[in-house]
Amino acid sequence: MGGFKKNPSTIVDLLQHRQIKGSLRSLITSYPSIDFSSNDYLGFSSKGLLAEELKTMNASVQVGSTGSRLISGNSLLFQEIENSVAKFHETEGALIFNSGYDANLGLLSSVPQKGDLILSDELIHASLIDGIRLSFATHYKFRHNDINSLKELISRHRDSFNEVYVVVESVYSMDGDHAPLIELASICRDGKVHLIVDEAHAIGVFGKEGRGLCQELNIHDDCFARIYTYGKAMGCHGATIVGSEELKNYLINFSRSFIYTTAMPEHSLLAIKAAYQLLIKTPEIKKLKANIHYFTSIIDSSLDFIESRSAIHCKLIPGNREVQQLEEKCATEDVFIKSIKSPTVKEGKERLRICLHSFNTEQEMGFLFKLLN
Ligand SMILES: Cc1ncc(COP(=O)(O)O)c(C=O)c1O
Missing domain, CATH: 3.90.1150.10 (Aspartate Aminotransferase, domain 1)
Incomplete structure (x- = not known):
């Protein structure tokens, strides 16, 4: 076909635009x-601290997991780690996802329904935003860490929606500042609103033995869901959503990024187990x-x-x-x-x-x- 270019002109144009704006991304090694x-x-x-801890486990592992968790990829190791993660984070249920991105996508795309409202801090991570984009709920942003801006949205909209979710990060990934978690917990309690906290940058840094900021501030019971990712202070990969046993069962049934993907392999699971072991003594x-x-x-x-x-x-x-x-x-x-x-x-x-x-x-x-x- 004469004149047909393999690359659509849009991708060429958009890359050029990035180049001009000085925002072209590229990989380094x-x-x-x-x-x-x-x-x-x-x-x-x-x-190499995690590698050392892993050696002490002396485990021989199966390299692939052979299927999704609901087909052939589940194991006693998943069960053991999820039970101990739930205990460590002082809640009922914990469910491991392949990454923090998957966890946030799976949680926010499946839990809020049409007729529900999501109120998010304007600076939440892209993985939370993408989950919200896939949900059928209505979404409004409040100004960063601005309690009054959130209160105003709740009082204006609370009665027009079924369930309301507030989505924040305990430590903001691109700013490093904290969410006002104590005030948020209290507003959510009073307004009968469900609080979701991404603790990606707080695990390993805050709280006794690095349990995170929600536990440090003792507001973990006020959270409907918390997300712990393992690619940061924990030094490995994957993530866990913690919350009620019902939330866990719901995600197993409705969260597409949990259901339709190959389960995490044993070596990654053991790395998570080792990272938690290290946390309590490091x-x-x-x-x-x-x-x-x-x-x-x-x-x-x-x-x-x-x-x-x-x-x-x-x-x-x-x-x-x-x-x-x-x-x-x-x-x-x-x-x-x-x-x-x-x-x-x-x-x-x-x-x-x-x-x-x-x-x-x-x-x-x-x-x-x-x-x-
Ligand atoms: C706040 C926050 N949530 C979620 C993620 C995604 O986690 P993961 O890297 O495990 O996909 C990140 C990582 O960049 C993050 O900063």
Whole structure:
């Protein structure tokens, strides 16, 4: 067929548009060695701690899982881990998904129904947004961490919908700040609204033995569902939704990202088990806390950082090109920091996202501070 191009012109045009805007994404395979970028907050993955713990288990594993959980992929190991995860997070039921993305997609696309309302913080993660997009419920956003904005939406709409869900992250992935969980729990209780909290960046960092922020603040019983992902501080992969036994049974029956996918293989399950075993005895959480404390004590208010008590610290540098230049400057000094550009964040809100780890040294943090100055 003369003149027919294999690639639709839209994909070529959109890539070009990204190039012009300075927001073209690409994959890299080698990284500067001073890590202020990975989500491996406790070094479980990069420092081999999880691998060491796994060795102590001395397990020989089947490599593939052979089918979805509802066909041939389920096992006693799933059952054992889910029971102990539910106990660790002080709830009735826990259900493992292949990733945090799958968990959020499966939860939000299946639970809220037509006639229900979802109210989400405007900065929730893409995986939660995609789940909401697949749901038939109505969706409104409230201003980031703004309790009054949420209250106003609840009072305006509560009576027009059947069930109402509020969706937040305990620690925001691109800002590092906290949701006002105590106030949120109280508003949701009073308004008979169901609270959903994504704890991706709080597990391993907050709470006794890294149980997360909901348990640290003792509001876990107020949550309808909590999501714990394992690709960050836990150093492995996968995620669990915890909540009531009914929620677990519901997800097994209706959550498409749980039902229609091959089950997680045994080696990944054992890594999750090992990560929880490590959490309760590791000194890394304390070291991470000390580093967060040290870093926040040295950064200057003139540096325009978003306020944070978590492992994520963001310095606003408006403009894709400007923030990219600083990322490159850091890389030439062997410092690994990622710039977060629009459209991942709003235009004008581009930033350097600094992830602190238990293994970062004071010298490294001091050096970073000098670079940013
Ligand atoms: C807040 C939040 N939720 C969910 C996810 C997705 O988790 P996973 O990487 O396991 O798919 C991420 C990861 O980027 C995240 O930051």
